[in-house]
Amino acid sequence: MLILMKSNASEQQLEAVAARVRDLGLTPHPLKSSSRTVVGVTGEYNGLDPAVFSALAGVSKVVRLSVPFKLAAREFHQDDTVVDVAGVKIGAGQKLCVMAGPCSFESEEQVLEIARAVKAAGASIMRGGLFKPRSSPFSFQGLQQGGAKIMDLARQQTGLSFVTEALDEASLELVEEHADMIQIGARNMQNFTLLKKAGQSKKPVLLKRGMSATLEEWLTAADYILSGGNSQVVLCERGIRSFATHTRNTLDLSAVPAVKELSHLPIIVDPSHGTGIRNYVPPMALAAVAAGADGIMVEVHNNPEQAKSDGGQSLFIEQFRQMMEKIPAVAKAVGRAV
Amino acid sequence: MLILMKSNASEQQLEAVAARVRDLGLTPHPLKSSSRTVVGVTGEYNGLDPAVFSALAGVSKVVRLSVPFKLAAREFHQDDTVVDVAGVKIGAGQKLCVMAGPCSFESEEQVLEIARAVKAAGASIMRGGLFKPRSSPFSFQGLQQGGAKIMDLARQQTGLSFVTEALDEASLELVEEHADMIQIGARNMQNFTLLKKAGQSKKPVLLKRGMSATLEEWLTAADYILSGGNSQVVLCERGIRSFATHTRNTLDLSAVPAVKELSHLPIIVDPSHGTGIRNYVPPMALAAVAAGADGIMVEVHNNPEQAKSDGGQSLFIEQFRQMMEKIPAVAKAVGRAV
């Protein structure tokens, strides 16, 4: 940690900072440059909030030297983690993982038809919401318990694995029982109670990036899950909020190489929420693969025009098939099988 | 609702859109301009997701004519709501409400000393966390149950009302029992399970704006609480995430006049989280009052340099006193008592 003093900080203020550093069992190393003094801090300060120093008089800024997350950090865990979703492996060296399915489960017919189609086109995991975190309390909230049974049936018939979102402690239990992977949505990325609960699960977790989360915040949220003992976490970039309005969110594909540098966890990309526009999904899915993502998650519907939610960003089944035909060549070009 | 067709949409696509509108029991009104056709939709479509139309072929965009929230909307409820926090009234025509206190409760001495000081300086509600939603699982997580007893004691000794944050269902019960107002934090603004639970409470709720929430999303979150039967909601602007780095968040004071136009709910401003820098808090608090806010919420600590969290943005008690001396004249200038 480095403590940058203000250019007009007094000797007494510098002394007080050094004293506070020593109080906390650490060692201060003042370095005076022409314009200001910096105090390097060495010792064991795991878990110490840098803000304790920014509160002191004469301090301009505190700069961390280490990342705020630990368990998710490549720094402390060099080898890539491989996550196993009921036999489907995600991560370094493994085949590109394709997750596909509707926004929400709406009926048995809908789920089974989509399941067969995405399986045939090459997907290995099916997505689909049982509970919907709708912005408005007056909108469709999902099939819930009824959807869980349809999920079991679809697994039996197709052999696909299933990922679905848990919204709270109650739904997490249902999801844990029926799904193969628990999804934590963007809105819940910092719902620490839910993260801790997911950390105690035996099922792998898909952690979506919050709408305005930095990579540090996202990986620190992953630490909440990992610190509970669950090492099976996959990250999912799904677009961030920016000023741009041509897409629903701004898909930040640079998160792929950046997460690979900072962390050992696998990362996949969701271009459906990342763009919100059906026709932009295939090019952005291909781009995600080219950028080195470990997988993609896309919304596909047998009848998007009648979908209860997210119809505008759901691919037609035929569109999904065509996209899946192009993916192997892109994956191969960047050294990955499908 | 207006459905804008693409400029190259075909007659059949237009027909299909009109048919879908009629299917939903609504009436389509096509209007053809030189460059494209717009379909106005009339009828009762409460709760209908506009996305059902954006999924149709040939549709460019769907424009709502009404706001997506209802119960929070001034459109449907003209008179300003006044919220009563154990006798302290917040809202139109009422005195400016000042909430002050530490980020977290740390000890009995700390709480009592700050309580007496902020009461003497003119605050009517004390803030302070029992549970802390810390980004890292390794940081201080709050006094919890122990803090609740200190709160009761401080109320007895000073007559202040208390607001504190609930993080989940379990903590909401404790907060509901001991505090006078339940705070829902920025990170939980779209934790719909928690919002629904708060909607069933008899205690008033302080709903902070999410870090990247539009006003529509914020007011729709308020609808979740209101629709549970709890009409006592106060909104709190606390800064949004932008590219700017000179402050921790970007305090969006224009939310004050905008919320007053869109909604009947009271709105207060938190310049402590809004700036993250102690010396910017007093000018921004005064600005919030001048902009017409119904109150302010500021962090004050008896010893910010030793605070367990947010020390850098907490006012010294003396600083708070000096700020409180300037507030009445600004409030009066914009027609409000303190």
Next chain:
Amino acid sequence: MLILMKSNASEQQLEAVAARVRDLGLTPHPLKSSSRTVVGVTGEYNGLDPAVFSALAGVSKVVRLSVPFKLAAREFHQDDTVVDVAGVKIGAGQKLCVMAGPCSFESEEQVLEIARAVKAAGASIMRGGLFKPRSSPFSFQGLQQGGAKIMDLARQQTGLSFVTEALDEASLELVEEHADMIQIGARNMQNFTLLKKAGQSKKPVLLKRGMSATLEEWLTAADYILSGGNSQVVLCERGIRSFATHTRNTLDLSAVPAVKELSHLPIIVDPSHGTGIRNYVPPMALAAVAAGADGIMVEVHNNPEQAKSDGGQSLFIEQFRQMMEKIPAVAKAVGRAV
């Protein structure tokens, strides 16, 4: 154009709006829904600022039905434009165009060495600044006139075409004389005087997206150039400003499919400025190709560690070669030659 009235707008206000519409030679079409009235406007209103209606009492919002740009719009010009840079063709159906070179020209040796290397690796256009728009007046400002001569020499020796940035009217003349393509930088995207001047040039123009420009603003800036009679404009996505800090800018690859839908102009991507970090450039360049870009522009330096500017985001020559080996397969996978 649609004029949305406020829900509490009076009949008189509606009348006044209709009258203003008629005054401007247009026809109003009021449509009353349960919650409010919308006035559709038909007729010829090219160039009319929608703000003229938002100024009227009772008006809530004005919604355009057509895009604000014309000459750049696919709506009015279906076929893809192909831009010719001294024989190198950019745009639909043409080979992927690779532009590469240093941030700034620093010396004859530097330029010639890089020129030979990028040519050998497959680039067809060389980039490199003669003038540098440096944030600080105290930084290196470019070789200027001296660099132009080096450019001529490098063209002679390698047969590459050259693109370089013009900062103002004076530098535009020099650039026009020596380069094959005039670059307008992100900071000048709305320097309308410079855009008009570029519109009068016979040389093709590379128009970078402004740091916080929407696609509408960007394409309207292109209209400034096109309206001067210069039809040879290539757009370049180079990252936008967001809250994210893991990259210098946030590369918005979704601009590629979106621009292709809205406009007939070619679009290329600059992952060097888009990320600002050397190691993220190759994956993002591959992603740009997979997303359907007509080309890429990357910074390459023979000695990035000694570069006068942007060294941290410049590829080593060897790194560039390795990236160029992967590009053909990705391009081919999405149906394009290199």
Next chain:
Amino acid sequence: MLILMKSNASEQQLEAVAARVRDLGLTPHPLKSSSRTVVGVTGEYNGLDPAVFSALAGVSKVVRLSVPFKLAAREFHQDDTVVDVAGVKIGAGQKLCVMAGPCSFESEEQVLEIARAVKAAGASIMRGGLFKPRSSPFSFQGLQQGGAKIMDLARQQTGLSFVTEALDEASLELVEEHADMIQIGARNMQNFTLLKKAGQSKKPVLLKRGMSATLEEWLTAADYILSGGNSQVVLCERGIRSFATHTRNTLDLSAVPAVKELSHLPIIVDPSHGTGIRNYVPPMALAAVAAGADGIMVEVHNNPEQAKSDGGQSLFIEQFRQMMEKIPAVAKAVGRAV
């Protein structure tokens, strides 16, 4: 300057960094902590681009210890600058400065009527565009030369001072000749050629903040003007681009206390562009004064409903008068006269 090495940087990489520091005539001070090494750099490195170090192998990040601007920095110039606009003084200790007028000059009658009205209500400087930097080439571009004569006439009749925008070198000459203060607009904040030209002028300059400019970039742009010898620069906050859509821009009032800490230059606020909505202008103008701004700039029109541009954000004259009645009490509450 501090150079943070990566956690896995080798001894050789550290050596190479130290060698490069010494090559540049500076002194390296390595500090090893448990997780990584930091190299403090001391010596005279004015104008050195920190990026020269971020290009080196093993370097994670470079942290500046001093601000990138010099002449605008309070660090090097403690006393507040007072700017004199033809007798109207702006800055510390001086009366609050009110600039008011239409977006554009449209006719002699319009200008004279507004001039008399804003003068009577207490403004001391009139604003109004001769040249309009319109996003579209097809929109109204200003009265230009003709407007300059109207300006001279209005000055004669009212004694007001005038500020108007220069778009390029040609318009700067006309503005310099007729106006009392040269405005550099948000879109030109990094038009370095224009900034240098303004730096050679004898007239004071109003420098608006760019739409996505950090305070460092803004103050560095001011350095371009100051380094030309013109010390008379006033900064103007006018809203930044964020995801929020309830206002045209997000007015960042925290820039007021932050600029006052970082710089000695006066700062004013433009709530008209900052919000884009007429009814939000008075509360935000009052908030700007409460936050400590040295002045405000607002758009006022004698007939906003017929204005050629920005009508929706222009105050009616009567609205301006009412706002001006509240301002003195707010100004006085924060220790400033009007």
